[in-house]
Amino acid sequence: MAEKVLLIDDEKYFVETLSERMRSRGMEVSTATSAKEGLQKADNEYYDAIILDLMMPEMNGIEALVALREKNPDLQIILLTGYATMDAGIQAMKLGATDFLEKPIDIKTLTEKIKEAHAKKMILVEKRNREKIRQAILEKSDK
Amino acid sequence: MDRDRVAEAGFGCFGRIAASVSHELKNVLAIINENAGLLEDIIFMSEKGMPFDPVRLKLLAETISGQVYRGSDILRNLNRFAHTTDEPVKMIDVAETVSLMTALCDRFAVMRNVSLNMTSPEQAVVVSTHVFIAETLIYRCLKFAIDGLSKGHRIEIRTEKTDQGARIHFLTSEQPGGIFPAAEEKELSEMLNAKLSFSGKEIILEIV
Numbered sequence: 165m166a167e168k169v170l171l172i173d174d175e176k177y178f179v180e181t182l183s184e185r186m187r188s189r190g191m192e193v194s195t196a197t198s199a200k201e202g203l204q205k206a207d208n209e210y211y212d213a214i215i216l217d218l219m220m221p222e223m224n225g226i227e228a229l230v231a232l233r234e235k236n237p238d239l240q241i242i243l244l245t246g247y248a249t250m251d252a253g254i255q256a257m258k259l260g261a262t263d264f265l266e267k268p269i270d271i272k273t274l275t276e277k278i279k280e281a282h283a284k285k286m287i288l289v290e291k292r293n294r295e296k297i298r299q300a301i302l303e304k305s306d307k
Numbered sequence: 308m309d310r311d312r313v314a315e316a317g318f319g320c321f322g323r324i325a326a327s328v329s330h331e332l333k334n335v336l337a338i339i340n341e342n343a344g345l346l347e348d349i350i351f352m353s354e355k356g357m358p359f360d361p362v363r364l365k366l367l368a369e370t371i372s373g374q375v376y377r378g379s380d381i382l383r384n385l386n387r388f389a390h391t392t393d394e395p396v397k398m399i400d401v402a403e404t405v406s407l408m409t410a411l412c413d414r415f416a417v418m419r420n421v422s423l424n425m426t427s428p429e430q431a432v433v434v435s436t437h438v439f440i441a442e443t444l445i446y447r448c449l450k451f452a453i454d455g456l457s458k459g460h461r462i463e464i465r466t467e468k469t470d471q472g473a474r475i476h477f478l479t480s481e482q483p484g485g486i487f488p489a490a491e492e493k494e495l496s497e498m499l500n501a502k503l504s505f506s507g508k509e510i511i512l513e514i515v
Binding site: 175177178181182184185188219220221222224246247267268269271 | 329330333334336337338339340341342344345348352370374417418419420458
């Protein structure tokens with residue numbers, strides 16, 4: 165099954181070219197050129213992974229990351245940054261990013277990280293479903 | 308005069324601008340990288356028998372070329388800024404200096420969704436001054452206005468000749484929040500022998 169990905173970056177040429185390359189590798193890709201547009205799309209659709217630029221006008225990647233995670237704690241979010249300093253990485257991970265990559269990116273590394281994010285999401289969904297079933301069994305046995 | 312404060316303000320200006328330029332150049336490189344990668348993908352697919360579209364390739368080449376020119380413009384401005392430290396005091400065209408600092412601060416404005424609009428005088432406005440200090444002060448005027456404005460607002464920048472030298476107007480579409488001039492701006496003005504005033508929606512910097 166194709167990974168469904170949302171790419172959010174304010175650089176139009178970057179988004180157009182990267183999304184085309186990702187589609188040619190079998191992924192289903194939606195794009196947004198602002199954090200606001202990205203948040204709206206994430207509200208309306210399910211994504212296996214969100215690729216999110218750190219430095220964007222109006223709302224930056226960290227603010228968008230926090231907003232996205234608040235609405236859906238299971239979202240797998242990979243941050244893109246111009247400079248992957250240790251501080252930036254630690255802050256991103258503390259706030260719930262799945263991973264972060266430094267631009268310019270290697271498409272092979274990005275593809276692998278998206279597949280990892282997809283697998284992680286499936287595990288979380290499976291875990292949640294099992295918990296629901298367990299709760300339902302417990303409630304039934306209490307009655 | 309607190310020379311440490313002046314030095315810190317100068318370093319701060321240089322550091323912020325260098326960081327902003329480096330971030331923007333990273334984006335330029337990222338776009339070139341993706342387009343080069345797409346070219347590789349197209350070649351790979353053509354080797355597998357899939358025909359390629361020459362129009363598509365031409366567009367790719369134009370995008371790469373466009374980004375190279377964008378990067379070159381960014382670096383030209385940084386280079387001009389860096390070279391102002393070659394001679395501490397010299398004759399400068401104030402309007403050109405304002406134009407350079409406005410270009411270097413453009414990314415800060417874009418990040419805050421604030422627009423910068425500069426009008427230049429018809430003739431050169433030449434003064435002899437400490438260039439880097441003047442640039443730092445212009446930067447601080449712009450930064451205060453950019454940081455203090457709400458999204459969607461704008462700053463009009465205008466330079467005019469005076470009997471004593473030059474006057475730069477920074478006119479904002481709403482009153483920016485914050486205190487101005489702060490201690491740093493006062494020290495920089497004193498060192499430059501400049502007059503700096505702020506009233507409501509206008510900062511005026513007079514360099515003599």
